[in-house]
Each structure stands twice: as C-alpha cells, then as structure tokens.
Amino acid sequence: xxxxGYRLWLKFDLITNIQQRxxxxxxxxxxxSDNQEAITKTAQKELQAGLSGLLGKKILILTNLAGKKxxxxxxxxxxxxxxxxxxxxxxxxxxxxxxxxxxRTASGVLYGSFAFLRQLQSGSSIAQINITDxxxxxxxxxxxxxxxxxxxxxxxxxxSLWKWYELPEVIDQRYIDYARANASIGINAVVLNNVxxxxxxxxxxxxxKVKALADVFRPxxxxxxxxxxxxxxxxxxxxxxxxxxxxxxxxxxxxxxxEIYAAIPxxxxxxxxxxxxxxxxxxxxxxxxxxxxxxxxxxxxxYKGIVIWRAFVYAADPKGDxxxxxxxxxxxxxxxxxxxxxxxxxxxxxxxxxREPFHPLFGAMPKTPLAMEFQLTQEYLGFSTNLVYxxxxxxxxxxxDTYSNGKGxxxxxxxxxxxxxxxxxxxxxxxxxxxxxxxxxxxxxxxNWYAFGRLAWNHSLSSEQIASEWxxxxxxxxxxxxxxxxxxxxxxxxxxxxxxxxxxxxxxMGQNIHFGxxxxxxxxxxxxxxxxYYHRADSVGLGFDRTSKGSNALGLxxxxxxxxxxxxxxxxxPYLLWFHHVSWNQKLSSGKTLWNEFSSRxxxxxQSVEWMQKQWNYVQSSIDPQIFADVTGRLAAQHREALxxxxxxVLYFQQYSKQAIPAPYQAxxxx
Ligand code: GCW
Numbered sequence: 307x308x309x310x311g312y313r314l315w316l317k318f319d320l321i322t323n324i325q326q327r328x329x330x331x332x333x334x335x336x337x338x339s340d341n342q343e344a345i346t347k348t349a350q351k352e353l354q355a356g357l358s359g360l361l362g363k364k365i366l367i368l369t370n371l372a373g374k375k376x377x378x379x380x381x382x383x384x385x386x387x388x389x390x391x392x393x394x395x396x397x398x399x400x401x402x403x404x405x406x407x408x409x410r411t412a413s414g415v416l417y418g419s420f421a422f423l424r425q426l427q428s429g430s431s432i433a434q435i436n437i438t439d440x441x442x443x444x445x446x447x448x449x450x451x452x453x454x455x456x457x458x459x460x461x462x463x464x465x466s467l468w469k470w471y472e473l474p475e476v477i478d479q480r481y482i483d484y485a486r487a488n489a490s491i492g493i494n495a496v497v498l499n500n501v502x503x504x505x506x507x508x509x510x511x512x513x514x515k516v517k518a519l520a521d522v523f524r525p526x527x528x529x530x531x532x533x534x535x536x537x538x539x540x541x542x543x544x545x546x547x548x549x550x551x552x553x554x555x556x557x558x559x560x561x562x563x564x565e566i567y568a569a570i571p572x573x574x575x576x577x578x579x580x581x582x583x584x585x586x587x588x589x590x591x592x593x594x595x596x597x598x599x600x601x602x603x604x605x606x607x608x609y610k611g612i613v614i615w616r617a618f619v620y621a622a623d624p625k626g627d628x629x630x631x632x633x634x635x636x637x638x639x640x641x642x643x644x645x646x647x648x649x650x651x652x653x654x655x656x657x658x659x660x661r662e663p664f665h666p667l668f669g670a671m672p673k674t675p676l677a678m679e680f681q682l683t684q685e686y687l688g689f690s691t692n693l694v695y696x697x698x699x700x701x702x703x704x705x706x707d708t709y710s711n712g713k714g715x716x717x718x719x720x721x722x723x724x725x726x727x728x729x730x731x732x733x734x735x736x737x738x739x740x741x742x743x744x745x746x747x748x749x750x751x752x753x754n755w756y757a758f759g760r761l762a763w764n765h766s767l768s769s770e771q772i773a774s775e776w777x778x779x780x781x782x783x784x785x786x787x788x789x790x791x792x793x794x795x796x797x798x799x800x801x802x803x804x805x806x807x808x809x810x811x812x813x814x815m816g817q818n819i820h821f822g823x824x825x826x827x828x829x830x831x832x833x834x835x836x837x838x839y840y841h842r843a844d845s846v847g848l849g850f851d852r853t854s855k856g857s858n859a860l861g862l863x864x865x866x867x868x869x870x871x872x873x874x875x876x877x878x879x880p881y882l883l884w885f886h887h888v889s890w891n892q893k894l895s896s897g898k899t900l901w902n903e904f905s906s907r908x909x910x911x912x913q914s915v916e917w918m919q920k921q922w923n924y925v926q927s928s929i930d931p932q933i934f935a936d937v938t939g940r941l942a943a944q945h946r947e948a949l950x951x952x953x954x955x956v957l958y959f960q961q962y963s964k965q966a967i968p969a970p971y972q973a974x975x976x977x
Pocket of ligand 1 (some may be wrong): 451459460501526579582583657658685888
C-alpha cells in the first residue's frame with residue numbers, strides 16, 4: 307500500500323523480523339498502571355496502539371496486575387529516584403521481570419512510553435533496558451503563525467490546522483493526531499495564533515474555541531498559549547488607548563485574563579510581538595517593553611501563567627545596523643522584567659537566514675530568562691521544495707559559546723538556564739505544519755519538526771542521531787538506505803547555503819514573499835528591507851563591515867567571540883561576509899580569491915543538488931513509492947531553483963567584481 311506521509315514517525319507497522327518481534331513480544335505482554343490521570347491513560351492508549359501495530363497482536367491494558375510478569379508498568383510516583391529527575395523526566399528499566407516506566411508526573415510517563423516505543427520502532431534491543439532521561443528545558447513550544455481566516459503567515463504546507471469556524475462543536479481527528487505527534491517528541495506547549503495577532507482571539511466567541519482545542523491537547527500534556535494584540539483594550543474594549551500604565555487598560559487585561567482562565571484553568575499565557583514591523587506596543591505610549599510585559603505578567607500571575615515577550619525589533623535606519631537594534635532596546639532592560647516573563651530571541655540577529663551568527667543578546671541579559679526562537683517553516687530555506695535538514699543549523703547556534711560566564715557558556719546553556727541559574731526556561735519553533743496530508747509539504751521537512759522536539763528536550767543529542775532515528779521510524783530501516791539518507795540530510799543545509807548565500811552573505815532573497823534571489827533590490831518601504839543594505843557590493847568587494855571600522859556590531863559580543871570573528875584573515879569562511887567587507891581579490895584561507903571562492907560555491911551548490919538527486923535515486927527500492935516519487939519531484943524543483951539562484955547571483959555580483967567565472971565553470975548562457 308502507498309504511504310501518504312500522514313502518520314509521520316508514528317507508523318507502528320508490523321515488525322517483519324520475526325526473531326526480533328518475538329523477543330519484544332515476550333516483554334510486552336500487557337500494560338498496567340494504577341494511576342488514573344488522563345495523561346497516564348493517554349500513555350496506556352498510545353502504548354497499546356503502538357505495540358499492537360508493531361507486534362501484530364492486541365496488547366491488553368490490565369485493570370489488575372495480580373503479580374503478572376512480562377509486561378509494562380506505568381508508575382507515577384514521587385520517591386528518591388524520581389526526585390532526582392527534572393519535572394517530566396522518566397526512567398525505563400526492568401524490575402521483577404516487568405518493564406517499569408516511572409516518573410514523578412503523568413507527562414513523564416507519557417514521554418517515557420513514547421521513548422520506549424522508539425526503541426522498538428528503530429529496532430533497538432530492550433534486553434536489560436535501563437534508560438533515564440530528563441528534559442533540559444521546561445517549555446518546549448511550537449509557535450503557529452496561523453491567522454483567524456485559516457491562512458498561515460510563512461506557511462508552505464497548506465492552510466491552518468485549526469478550523470476556527472467549525473470550533474468548538476467539531477473536533478477534527480487531526481487535532482488529536484497533531485497532539486500525539488507533539489507529545490511523542492516532548493513538545494508541551496503551543497501558541498495557536500500568529501504573533502501578528504488579531505485581537506479577535508481574546509473575544510468570548512474565540513475563547514470557547516481555544517478552550518475546545520485546549521481540552522483536546524490537555525491529555526497529551528500540552529498547554530495552550532495565545533499571541534495577543536497589544537492594542538486590544540482599545541480595539542475590543544473601547545479604551546481610550548492601550549497605554550500599559552493606564553488603570554483602565556490594566557484592568558481590561560486583568561478581566562480578559564480572568565475570562566480565559568475560567569475557561570482554561572491551565573492556560574499557559576501570552577506571547578507578544580510588540581513595536582515590531584508595525585505591530586502596536588508600549589513604546590506607542592512612551593513606555594518600555596518591560597512596562598508592557600510586566601503589566602501582562604501581573605494579569606497572568608495569579609494563575610501561574612507566563613508572558614513571553616519577543617525581542618524581534620529593529621529600526622529602519624539606513625545608516626544603522628539592524629544587527630544591533632534588539633540588543634540596544636533590550637539589554638538595558640535586563641533585571642526589570644517580572645519573574646514570570648521570558649524574552650524570546652531569534653537564533654540570529656537578523657531573521658532566520660540559512661546561516662547567522664548567534665544573537666548577541668544570548669549571554670547579555672543574565673537577569674532575564676531568554677527563550678530561543680527557531681524557525682521550522684522554511685521561510686528562508688526554500689519553502690517546501692527544498693530539502694534542508696535543520697538540526698545542524700539549530701545545533702550550530704546552540705553549541706556557540708557566548709563566553710558570557712567564561713568558556714563553555716554556550717547558547718544552549720543560556721537557554722536551559724544553567725549559566726545564569728534560571729528555572730523558567732523555554733524554546734520555541736515556528737511551526738512548519740499545515741493542512742497538507744503529510745503535514746509539512748515536503749515530507750523530509752517532517753524531520754525538522756521531529757528534530758526540533760528532540761533538541762528542545764535534549765540539546766546535546768547529535769544531528770546525526772536524530773536523523774537516523776527519524777529515518778528509521780519514517781522511511782526505512784534498511785541499513786544502507788538509512789546511511790545514504792542520513793548523509794544526504796546532514797549535507798543538505800550547507801548545500802542550500804552554497805547555492806543561495808555562501809560565505810556569510812545574507813538577506814538577498816526576493817522581497818515580500820522571500821522566495822528566490824533578488825540581490826539587486828535597492829529600494830523598498832524600508833532601507834533594511836533591501837538587499838544592497840546587507841551585501842554592500844561595490845567595485846572593491848563584498849560584505850557588511852561590522853568590525854570597529856564599520857558598524858561595530860561585533861563589539862556586542864564577548865572579547866573571545868570578537869577574536870574569533872573579528873579578523874578577516876582568520877574569520878571562519880561561513881561567517882566571513884557577516885562581519886567583513888572583503889575585496890574581490892583577497893586570498894581566502896581556502897587559497898582562492900574571494901571572487902573565485904564565492905562564485906565557485908554557487909556552481910558547487912548546484913552540483914551538490916544533482917548529487918542529492920542521485921543519492922535519493924539509490925534508495926528507491928527501500929522507500930514507499932508514493933513518498934519516493936514526491937521527494938523526487940521536489941528535488942527536481944530544488945534543482946531548478948538552485949540554477950536560478952546561481953545564475954542570478956553570479957551575474958549580479960559579477961557586475962561589481964568584473965571578473966570572469968573561474969574554471970572549470972562557465973558563464974550561464976542567456977537565451
Ligand atoms: O521573519 C519575519 C517574517 C514575518 C514575521 C516576522 C516575525 C510573523 O518575514 O512574516 O512575522 O519575521 O518574526 O515577527
């Protein structure tokens with residue numbers, strides 16, 4: 307039968323290796339728990355469905371253990387052992403001939419159950435199983451940029467999953483499957499709506515709809531959050547304005563919050579984009595981001611809610627450097643945020659480019675918990691026609707050392723709270739899901755959702771390991787095919803960088819929809835929405851000088867980081883044009899001149915896409931035909947787009963370098 311990708315990594319098809327199946331079956335003869343919480347029931351149901359599929363026979367849920375052996379016991383218990391785990395951590399071990407999945411919380415037992423299933427799904431041994439695992443970050447969230455009318459900002463996989471007009475009466479099975487997928491990778495919070503937020507979500511009409519979704523997600527351990535529109539008191543409540551210091555406004559927020567919590571007692575809280583790209587915010591009234599955040603924090607505090615305030619702000623100054631804007635606004639506010647506020651920072655200082663240096667705010671606000679925002683949806687990574695496995699991009703950022711508190715103060719350790727001692731911690735991924743049958747448009751982008759969840763849980767997992775888990779559960783277990791696909795995935799991001807923005811070039815994509823190349827863009831509504839603002843090509847060279855001779859954005863980082871990137875002769879090539887204006891004839895560490903290296907990368911990038919197509923063809927016999935054909939088609943589209951990027955960029959920048967395209971490559975012919 308053909309596979310349309312709907313089941314994601316939760317396929318649970320019959321294990322065909324009979325010996326292996328038998329060895330699993332011996333240890334999985336029943337499921338039992340004496341805990342009655344809804345989430346534990348979910349865990350039992352998921353184990354039952356998963357095991358029954360994998361083992362080819364119905365595995366029973368017992369209501370009475372009666373000393374039985376050879377099964378799985380789910381235990382929610384507070385004891386010396388579980389107290390050593392983080393909240394929602396779990397252990398899986400064999401005790402008295404049963405496999406015990408144990409945690410302090412029902413959610414922990416749910417995560418342990420999925421972890422156990424993963425062992426079987428990927429063909430690992432469960433003899434003497436002994437796994438202990440704890441999440442490193444408390445809130446592991448998806449941010450949906452979904453609008454009330456069903457469109458998704460920067461969504462490339464159809465329309466929104468949430469059918470607002472049908473809610474609350476109709477509960478689509480898809481809501482449940484979405485929750486299962488998230489729970490299986492440890493995601494425990496979702497923001498339902500776009501950060502460019504409609505105030506509508508705060509109305510009575512919508513609160514019942516949000517409640518309906520919250521009720522679906524609760525048994526999967528998932529909390530619901532809303533993005534809010536800061537001008538809502540005026541828009542909805544008829545207030546004179548939305549000044550966070552006005553008693554009338556503060557009261558309005560208190561009351562709305564009360565209404566939400568009356569409907570959804572475990573509501574997570576608010577996500578806010580304020581004074582950013584035209585959205586309203588406290589600065590409209592001469593107040594600071596902290597004034598705005600703290601007002602909302604006070605409204606949710608009685609219910610243990612939190613406020614996540616985004617730091618994605620920048621001014622349109624043609625002489626300035628957008629790189630520095632968020633830092634300038636937020637750094638001085640460190641220490642002034644209420645204790646239930648997190649500031650959410652994008653991984654890089656500009657905007658989810660295919661490669662960015664880590665955001666200089668990480669490590670610069672020790673008194674404020676900083677949440678990480680990654681983008682799963684491929685706004686700048688080729689939409690849903692490009693195969694880009696994002697785990698290496700996430701890891702590159704998480705593993706970067708900020709040196710804020712000495713060597714080893716990595717971005718990951720800022721975000722997980724260990725460097726500055728924060729227990730309120732969060733990481734968000736801008737979702738790549740939509741109404742397409744396979745959820746993510748490009749089937750291979752499912753891996754980005756999966757990888758985000760796994761890294762949110764444990765940022766020290768390797769990209770390779772996550773890829774291999776995902777492939778085995780989603781595509782094939784044939785060892786050679788697994789290795790081939792893993793290799794292809796691991797190289798895919800660098801290949802994308804090469805044929806779009808090599809050597810640290812950035813933000814030269816098409817305007818508005820952010821698709822394809824447009825390095826020639828000189829004019830736009832704002833200077834920092836053009837391409838020339840970023841690439842700074844001239845007859846001398848290419849790149850944005852952010853050293854002390856230029857914008858000195860580098861000065862925002864710790865000394866050690868400045869040393870690492872500050873010298874054009876030693877700056878690693880992937881970051882070169884982020885920080886330096888380099889002359890076309892400058893010899894790089896590769897031995898080639900800038901022009902030769904730069905233009906060659908585009909050609910090599912295109913050749914690498916051809917290599918990906920070839921590698922993918924090798925695995926045909928191991929992949930479901932429908933999935934194989936779909937990915938094959940998308941790789942062909944990617945190849946067409948790569949040619950377009952190459953020719954556009956090489957021809958455009960050649961006007962400045964005035965040099966020939968280096969051997970063995972040839973100028974694109976124009977017909
Ligand atoms: O990446 C940019 C996008 C906008 C987005 C904004 C943001 C939701 O182009 O579509 O708006 O960032 O993150 O707020």
